[in-house]
Structures are given as C-alpha cells and as structure tokens.
Amino acid sequence: xxxxxxxxxxxxxxxxxxxxxxxxxxxxxxxxxxxxxxxxxxxxxxxxxxxxxxxxxxxxxxxxxxxxxxxxxxxxxxxxxxxxxxxxxxxxxxxxxxxxxxxxxxxxxxxxxxxxxxxxxxxxxxxxxxxxxxxxxxxxxxxxxxxxxxxxxxxxxxxxxxxxxxxxxxxxxxxxxxxxxxxxxxxxxxxxxxxxxxxxxxxxxxxxxxxxxxxxxxxxxxxxxxxxxxxxxxxxxxxxxxxxxxxxxxxxxxxxxxxxxxxxxxxxxxxxxxxxxxxxxxxxxxxxxxxxxxxxxxxxxxxxxxxxxxxxxxxxxxxxxxxxxxxxxxxxxxxxxxxxxxxxxxxxxxxxxxxxxxxxxxxxxxxxxxxxxxxxxxxxxxxxxxxxxxxxxxxxxxxxxxxxxxxxxxxxxxxxxxxxxxxxxxxxxxxxxxxxxxxxxxxxxxxxxxxxxxxxxxxxxxxxxxxxxxxxxxxxxxxxxxxxxxxxxxxxxxxxxxxxxxxxxxxxxxxxxxxxxxxxxxxxxxxxxxxxxxxxxxxxxxxxxxxxxxxxxxxxxxxxxxxxxxxxxxxxxxxxxxxxxxxxxxxxxxxxxxxxxxxxxxxxxxxxxxxxxxxxxxxxxxxxxxxxxxxxxxxxxxxxxxxxxxxxxxxxxxxxxxxxxxxxxxxxxxxxxxxxxxxxxxxxxxxxxxxxxxxxxxxxxxxxxxxxxxxxxxxxxxxxxxxxxxxxxxxxxxxxxxxxxxxxxxxx
Amino acid sequence: xxxxxxxxxxxxxxxxxxxxxxxxxxxxxxxxxxxxxxxxxxxxxxxxxxxxxxxxxxxxxxxxxxxxxxxxxxxxxxxxxxxxxxxxxxxxxxxxxxxxxxxxxxxxxxxxxxxxxxxxxxxxxxxxxxxxxxxxxxxxxxxxxxxxxxxxxxxx
Ligand code: FES
Ligand code: FES
Numbered sequence: 001x002x003x004x005x006x007x008x009x010x011x012x013x014x015x016x017x018x019x020x021x022x023x024x025x026x027x028x029x030x031x032x033x034x035x036x037x038x039x040x041x042x043x044x045x046x047x048x049x050x051x052x053x054x055x056x057x058x059x060x061x062x063x064x065x066x067x068x069x070x071x072x073x074x075x076x077x078x079x080x081x082x083x084x085x086x087x088x089x090x091x092x093x094x095x096x097x098x099x100x101x102x103x104x105x106x107x108x109x110x111x112x113x114x115x116x117x118x119x120x121x122x123x124x125x126x127x128x129x130x131x132x133x134x135x136x137x138x139x140x141x142x143x144x145x146x147x148x149x150x151x152x153x154x155x156x157x158x159x160x161x162x163x164x165x166x167x168x169x170x171x172x173x174x175x176x177x178x179x180x181x182x183x184x185x186x187x188x189x190x191x192x193x194x195x196x197x198x199x200x201x202x203x204x205x206x207x208x209x210x211x212x213x214x215x216x217x218x219x220x221x222x223x224x225x226x227x228x229x230x231x232x233x234x235x236x237x238x239x240x241x242x243x244x245x246x247x248x249x250x251x252x253x254x255x256x257x258x259x260x261x262x263x264x265x266x267x268x269x270x271x272x273x274x275x276x277x278x279x280x281x282x283x284x285x286x287x288x289x290x291x292x293x294x295x296x297x298x299x300x301x302x303x304x305x306x307x308x309x310x311x312x313x314x315x316x317x318x319x320x321x322x323x324x325x326x327x328x329x330x331x332x333x334x335x336x337x338x339x340x341x342x343x344x345x346x347x348x349x350x351x352x353x354x355x356x357x358x359x360x361x362x363x364x365x366x367x368x369x370x371x372x373x374x375x376x377x378x379x380x381x382x383x384x385x386x387x388x389x390x391x392x393x394x395x396x397x398x399x400x401x402x403x404x405x406x407x408x409x410x411x412x413x414x415x416x417x418x419x420x421x422x423x424x425x426x427x428x429x430x431x432x433x434x435x436x437x438x439x440x441x442x443x444x445x446x447x448x449x450x451x452x453x454x455x456x457x458x459x460x461x462x463x464x465x466x467x468x469x470x471x472x473x474x475x476x477x478x479x480x481x482x483x484x485x486x487x488x489x490x491x492x493x494x495x496x497x498x499x500x501x502x503x504x505x506x507x508x509x510x511x512x513x514x515x516x517x518x519x520x521x522x523x524x525x526x527x528x529x530x531x532x533x534x535x536x537x538x539x540x541x542x543x544x545x546x547x548x549x550x551x552x553x554x555x556x557x558x559x560x561x562x563x564x565x566x567x568x569x570x571x572x573x574x575x576x577x578x579x580x581x582x583x584x585x586x587x588x589x590x591x592x593x594x595x596x597x598x599x600x601x602x603x604x605x606x607x608x609x610x611x612x613x614x615x616x617x618x619x620x621x622x623x624x625x626x627x628x629x630x631x632x633x634x635x636x637x638x639x640x641x642x643x644x645x646x647x648x649x650x651x652x653x654x655x656x657x658x659x660x661x662x663x664x665x666x667x668x669x670x671x672x673x674x675x676x677x678x679x680x681x682x683x684x685x686x687x688x689x690x691x692x693x694x695x696x697x698x699x700x701x702x703x704x705x706x707x708x709x710x711x712x713x714x715x716x717x718x719x720x721x722x723x724x725x726x727x728x729x730x731x732x733x734x735x736x737x738x739x740x741x742x743x744x745x746x747x748x
Numbered sequence: 749x750x751x752x753x754x755x756x757x758x759x760x761x762x763x764x765x766x767x768x769x770x771x772x773x774x775x776x777x778x779x780x781x782x783x784x785x786x787x788x789x790x791x792x793x794x795x796x797x798x799x800x801x802x803x804x805x806x807x808x809x810x811x812x813x814x815x816x817x818x819x820x821x822x823x824x825x826x827x828x829x830x831x832x833x834x835x836x837x838x839x840x841x842x843x844x845x846x847x848x849x850x851x852x853x854x855x856x857x858x859x860x861x862x863x864x865x866x867x868x869x870x871x872x873x874x875x876x877x878x879x880x881x882x883x884x885x886x887x888x889x890x891x892x893x894x895x896x897x898x899x900x901x902x903x904x
Contacts, residue, residue, distance in 0.1 A: 070843070208820030
C-alpha cells in the first residue's frame with residue numbers, strides 16, 4: 001500500500017482557496033492523481049484533504065464516505081481524532097462532496113473503515129507529531145519532552161500545557177514526518193478507536209432534523225414523479241398529457257430519454273410529471289395513464305425461469321476451481337449426499353426510497369442525492385446534461401438505508417434531465433412502488449451440491465455448481481455466466497480441507513436489472529453451503545459444529561489460486577487479509593459457547609448454526625426457532641460471534657450484526673421478488689414483507705478481535721443467518737428447507 | 749380548514765384529499781415526518797393527531813380540521829427532549845435513522861396510553877413500524893427504559 005501525506009499548507013497554494021491559515025494535511029490513498037493535482041493547483045484548490053486544523057484549533061475532518069446506517073461517518077473521524085489526541089467536541093465534521101480528489105468514495109463492499117483505516121490513522125498521527133514539534137520548538141525542549149493530550153500539548157517535564165491553537169501556524173510550516181517516522185499510539189492509549197462513540201447525527205435523528213435525499217428542498221423547487229416502462233427495455237406508447245395538466249399543481253409533463261443497453265446505471269425512460277408538490281405530481285401521473293410496449297423481456301416469468309436455471313445446472317459446467325478428482329471420488333464413494341437449493345430474486349427496499357434533487361447554477365449542476373457514491377453520480381449524470389463530470393457538483397445527503405440500491409444512480413440522472421428541462425430546481429421522488437418495481441434485484445439462483453462419503457463417514461469430495469444471471473451483464477451484455485468475483489463470494493473460498501473439490505457455474509441470462517444487495521452472492525452461496533454442512537452432519541450422524549470443524553480441518557491459510565481459482569478476496573491481498581481457518585473455527589467455538597448449541601431443546605424448538613467468512617470478516621451465527629403444531633414459525637433468539645479484526649466502534653459493529661440478523665431473517669422468512677410477463681409483481685411492503693418487531697429475534701453479539709487490522713462490518717453478518725434459521729427448523733421439526741423464502745412451506 | 753401543528757395555528761384551503769404527509773413535508777417544509785411507503789404499511793410517517801398516533805400518509809387534510817397535530821419536531825420542548833428521544837440516544841438506536849421519527853412518535857403514543865406496557869404490548873403497538881436496518885431490540889429496550897423510569901426527558 002502506498003501512503004503519502006503531504007503538508008499542502010506549506011506550499012502556499014491554499015491561499016486563494018478560501019482556506020485561511022491552519023494546518024492542512026492531505027493523504028491520498030486510492031487516487032494517484034491527487035498529489036499531482038495539488039501540485040499544479042494554484043488559486044483554485046478546494047479542501048481536498050481529509051483533515052485540516054484551523055488557527056482557532058478547530059479540527060476539520062472531511063468524511064468522504066456516505067452514512068447509510070453503517071456508522072462510517074462516526075467511525076472514520078474516530079480514527080483521526082484518536083491519533084491526533086483531539087477533543088471530540090472541537091471537531092467540525094464535514095461531509096465531503098463527490099470529487100476524485102478524495103480517492104474512492106464508493107461506499108459499498110464494506111470498505112470504508114478497512115480501506116481507509118491506515119490513511120486516517122496516518123493523517124491524525126502526522127498532524128499530532130507536527131503540533132508536538134512546533135510546541136517543542138517554541139518551548140525549546142526536545143520533541144520527546146512534549147506530548148499531545150486532549151487537544152493540548154503538554155510539557156512532560158514541567159506539566160505546563162497549551163491548546164493546539166497556539167501551535168497550528170507554526171506546525172503548518174513544518175515538513176510532514178516521513179511515513180516510517182510516524183509513531184502511533186498504543187492500543188491502551190486509545191480514547192476513540194475501539195470505543196462506542198455515539199453517532200455524530202444522533203440528535204438530528206431523534207428530533208427529525210436530519211436531511212435525507214427525500215428531504216431536500218430548494219427555493220422554487222418542483223417535485224417530479226415518473227412512470228417508467230414496467231418491463232425492462234419497454235417503450236413508452238402513449239399518455240394523456242391534457243388530463244395530467246388539468247390536475248391542480250401540475251406544471252409540466254416531460255418524456256425521459258428512451259433506455260438503451262447496456263444497462264449500466266442508466267435511467268429507464270418513461271415520462272415524468274412536474275408539480276408544485278409531491279401529491280399533485282402523483283395525482284397528475286395517475287391522470288396521465290401512460291402506456292408502454294413490453295419489448296424483449298416481456299416474456300420473463302420467474303416460475304418458468306427457475307426451470308431454465310435447473311436446465312443450466314444439468315448442462316455444461318463452467319469450471320472455477322478444481323482440486324483432485326471429484327468425479328472419481330464420487331463414483332467410488334460409500335455414500336453420496338446431494339441437495340438442490342433455490343433462492344429467488346430479492347430487493348433492498350431501503351426505508352427511504354431513492355430521491356435526487358438537481359439545480360442549475362452558472363452553467364453547472366448542483367445535486368443533492370442519497371447516493372452511495374457521489375463520483376458515480378457525476379459520471380452517470382454528466383452525459384445526459386452535456387456537462388463534464390467535474391461540473392456536476394454532488395452532495396451526498398444522509399441515506400435512509402441503501403444496501404446496494406443507492407450505488408446505482410439512475411434516479412439522479414432523471415433529476416438532472418428534468419432540472420435542465422424545467423430551468424428550475426427539481427426533486428425526483430421515487431415512490432415505494434417505483435422502488436419495488438425498478439430495482440437492481442439480487443439475482444435468482446439454483447445450486448446443486450454433492451459430497452462423497454467414505455466407509456468411515458469421512459467426506460472425501462465436495463462438488464458445488466451455481467447457476468444465476470450475473471451482475472456483470474448490466475455492464476457487458478455479452479456476459480452469460482457468473483464471473484470469478486461472484487463465485488468468489490462464498491464458493492471459491494469454501495474452507496474445506498477435503499482432498500477433492502470442484503466449483504462450477506452454469507450459464508444464465510438476466511431479464512431484469514441484476515445488482516448487488518448487502519453481501520451479494522454470498523447470500524445464496526452461504527445458504528447452500530451452510531445448509532449442506534447440516535445435511536452432511538445428519539448423513540454422518542454428527543453434530544453440525546463438529547461437522548464444520550472436521551470439514552475445515554487444520555489451522556492454515558488458504559490460497560484458492562492453488563486450485564486454479566481466480567479469487568479476489570474482497571479487493572485485499574492475501575498477505576494483509578489471509579483466509580485463516582483458525583479464525584473461522586474461533587467464531588464457531590465462541591457462538592457454540594454463547595448459545596449452548598447442542599443442548600436439548602423443548603419440543604418444537606431447535607437451534608441452527610452456520611458460519612461464513614465474507615468481506616474479510618468471520619461470522620458464526622446460531623438461531624433458535626420455534627414451530628408450533630400448525631407450522632407457525634417464530635425466531636425468538638440469535639447469537640452472533642464476529643471476528644472483524646480491529647473494531648473501531650464496537651457498538652456500531654454490534655448494531656450492524658444485530659441489523660444483519662434482521663435483514664437475514666427477512667430474506668429467510670419472506671424475501672421473494674417474482675416477475676410475470678416481464679413485470680415485477682410486488683409493489684409495496686404488503687407484497688414484499690420485511691421483518692417487523694414481532695418477528696425478530698433478540699440478538700446477542702460477541703466481537704472477537706484477533707487482529708489489529710479492520711475487516712468489513714456492514715455485510716458479513718447477513719450470509720450465515722438464513723441457513724442457521726433453516727437448520728434450526730430442521731432441528732425443531734425434521735423439515736429440510738432447501739428453497740427460500742420459507743414462506744408457507746411449514747404449514748403446507 | 750384550521751388546525752394546529754405543534755401548537756402553531758395554521759389554515760389550509762387546498763385539496764382536502766391531500767394526505768397530511770405531503771402537506772407537512774412539501775407545503776410546511778417539515779421533513780422530520782418521513783415518506784416510506786405512502787400506503788399505511790411502514791409507519792415512517794407517524795404523527796399524532798389529538799395525541800393519537802396516525803399514519804400521516806393515510807390522513808386526509810379534511811380529517812385534521814380542528815385538531816392538534818404533533819410531529820417529531822414538536823415532541824420535545826426546545827433543547828429539552830422527550831424521554832424517548834433521550835433513551836433513543838442512550839441506547840444508540842438509530843442506524844440510518846430514517847424510520848426513527850415514526851418509531852418515536854408511535855412509541856410516545858403507546859406510553860401515553862399505557863405507561864407500563866408488557867413486551868407483547870410493545871410488539872403489538874410497534875409492529876406497524878418497519879425498521880429495515882433492524883434496530884428493533886434497541887427500540888424495545890428504549891421503551892422499557894422510559895416505562896421503568898430509568899430514562900427521563902432532558903438534553904442529550
Ligand atoms: S409512509 Fe405512511 S405508513 Fe408508510
Ligand atoms: S434505522 Fe434505518 S430504517 Fe430504521
């Protein structure tokens with residue numbers, strides 16, 4: 001990893017940029033262009049840094065990642081504040097706008113802390129050392145004699161101290177310490193890292209003053225709603241403009257540009273109604289009665305498509321990993337266990353439907369968007385309004401949940417197009433119906449798993465085939481089977497020591513927009529693997545935790561490349577984030593201990609277990625279910641053991657794990673998006689239920705910190721939940737659930 | 749129609765079928781009341797009308813004539829927050845925060861009616877409010893903390 005922190009305040013290039021005095025450190029990690037840009041900048045530089053300290057001692061932290069419930073906008077400042085020895089109450093938290101200068105802003109893939117921990121830590125520590133040096137110089141003592149403590153520099157010999165503000169100007173003249181000279185606080189000195197710091201938006205949340213994408217208001221703003229082709233790729237046929245215009249408050253009816261492949265993050269086309277308020281716009285849209293032609297995907301029927309997927313499972317194998325001779329071992333096995341699993345399309349359904357506001361200002365576009373990646377909004381929007389991406393200024397508002405949906409800014413392009421047309425600020429409001437019917441759905445999948453068992457009850461071969469339409473078809477229409485990245489989410493990293501193993505995919509094409517949703521293809525892969533281990537335990541008369549231990553085998557690190565796999569490890573090197581079987585076994589042992597897994601349960605109750613590594617974090621989950629005589633299912637309790645390495649904010653890690661159990665329970669119990677004649681059949685929370693308070697387990701979370709390197713947190717809690725629930729149902733009733741959602745399968 | 753929002757007198761003479769939700773958000777600019785489903789299914793838009801929790805997306809302007817409407821912005825008293833708001837902060841309830849106005853308004857109406865609800869009563873009263881982030885167990889704990897007197901109103 002390259003890390004370079006530079007004191008740009010020394011160059012005098014900030015003078016014209018409205019930044020007065022102070023210490024300004026820049027620490028680019030992802031963007032190589034940043035330093036070059038700073039160097040060539042003269043009077044036009046904006047605050048491109050993650051950290052600056054004003055002359056009055058105020059610490060400005062520019063948080064380049066968005067906040068959608070995962071807590072990054074609190075966690076990232078904790079890192080800087082700690083190494084800087086700052087007083088939390090004197091931090092100015094600045095939500096950064098979209099700009100390549102900040103490096104990668106795509107708040108996705110559980111990356112914010114794990115990818116930026118080092119950068120933020122270095123920035124804080126370097127600034128602290130510079131303040132210390134400035135103080136030592138002023139007091140004419142050796143730098144080792146002074147120490148930063150709670151926003152002051154202390155002279156250790158005399159006990160005298162002075163506020164940071166006394167040294168900011170002098171520190172700004174100093175060179176930044178070389179990366180290898182930067183010293184960090186020890187773990188026991190941490191005041192913010194590893195502490196449950198309260199969310200910086202708490203007061204706004206509980207008083208209703210936080211601003212989400214749906215909440216943006218601009219002077220003279222119009223509200224827009226739209227009808228989009230119900231079938232992907234369908235065309236607008238006709239609409240009754242007069243009827244819509246007759247509705248009081250309706251200002252205009254505007255056709256959106258027709259959609260063309262590739263799918264990318266492009267808007268879908270259709271027609272929008274602009275009005276003075278959302279209600280009038282919605283009423284106008286109803287009166288408009290827009291009609292559409294279905295087009296190529298009009299035949300998509302998910303029930304029929306499931307059969308297509310099973311044919312793909314029977315058909316040609318696209319191999320992704322091969323070790324030993326699986327087919328040989330299967331043909332000579334004493335016993336073969338085989339099972340098929342199915343997971344339907346799913347939808348993120350963030351509590352806040354997508355929304356974006358656009359306003360023209362001096363030939364440039366200002367946007368406020370509940371987006372996961374403001375830079376991607378710039379790139380997506382620009383061509384639709386004839387601007388360069390850098391002329392689209394994007395403020396990421398708070399996100400009322402996202403789960404992957406809001407990293408696809410199709411809705412932002414709509415707002416931009418309409419604002420250009422109207423010559424006024426426009427807020428594009430997606431309704432819940434729009435959100436349900438025009439998502440980037442989690443894929444639909446079929447999987448077949450086989451294992452060979454020898455005469456001693458040992459598993460000698462493992463074969464797994466997964467067929468589903470790939471996300472990458474939205475970028476490259478020629479994609480006709482899953483790609484290594486998707487197979488790497490839970491299959492290429494299966495941690496079994498089994499001598500023979502083979503992982504294959506089947507071909508499949510998509511007929512709706514396929515996208516990533518919290519934990520992505522780990523959802524179906526962990527469901528199949530976690531269920532199958534339970535089936536192997538049953539077949540060999542073992543307890544499931546013992547079956548896992550036996551399959552995982554010795555303590556070692558895995559390298560899927562040795563078996564020919566192209567494994568991406570969530571964008572991390574295997575040196576920094578190895579695949580460690582000991583950590584997997586560690587969370588497994590812990591969750592067994594917490595839950596008492598294996599104990600005798602009352603009639604109708606059962607405990608189920610699963611374990612999974614994703615986003616370089618290890619999570620084991622046990623769930624208790626109860627099933628009554630009529631097949632009514634309840635899920636009273638769950639236990640989670642998570643090893644995410646360093647937990648910067650343990651309370652937010654816990655809350656993410658609690659939330660992940662709820663998210664996973666929704667997937668297991670209810671999650672199902674279906675299509676008929678190419679149209680999504682669900683329109684709101686009645687058709688696509690998500691768990692409510694009365695359905696959710698009480699979750700107990702243990703965090704195991706076995707390394708000092710942070711892993712992902714937002715997603716890895718999700719994958720083990722569904723198989724833990726279905727395994728618990730098996731324990732309670734003997735019913736094996738192999739297709740999600742569980743729905744009414746128990747009462748049938 | 750004439751009514752009050754958080755103690756302030758307002759009058760409205762537009763379309764009586766406009767849901768209170770859009771009046772609050774678009775006409776009054778009070779965006780603390782959230783839009784989640786527009787169909788009475790999620791509770792994000794919960795406000796009080798004469799002290800009772802209602803879904804503002806299902807409440808017509810015709811229906812609020814002569815009533816007192818309380819929104820999340822008016823639940824506390826300036827810097828002095830309602831006990832539930834304090835409990836929410838102490839238990840670090842919100843994740844994304846979007847559902848929480850509605851959750852707090854629903855919980856406030858529950859406690860006003862039933863100051864010491866059982867867990868089951870909490871479940872029943874709160875099950876119309878979806879939290880997609882899954883903060884339910886902390887919501888439940890916060891309600892219990894206020895019911896038991898452990899947390900009182902104040903500042904955070
Ligand atoms: S927005 Fe009113 S209940 Fe969902
Ligand atoms: S906190 Fe995000 S929906 Fe409840």
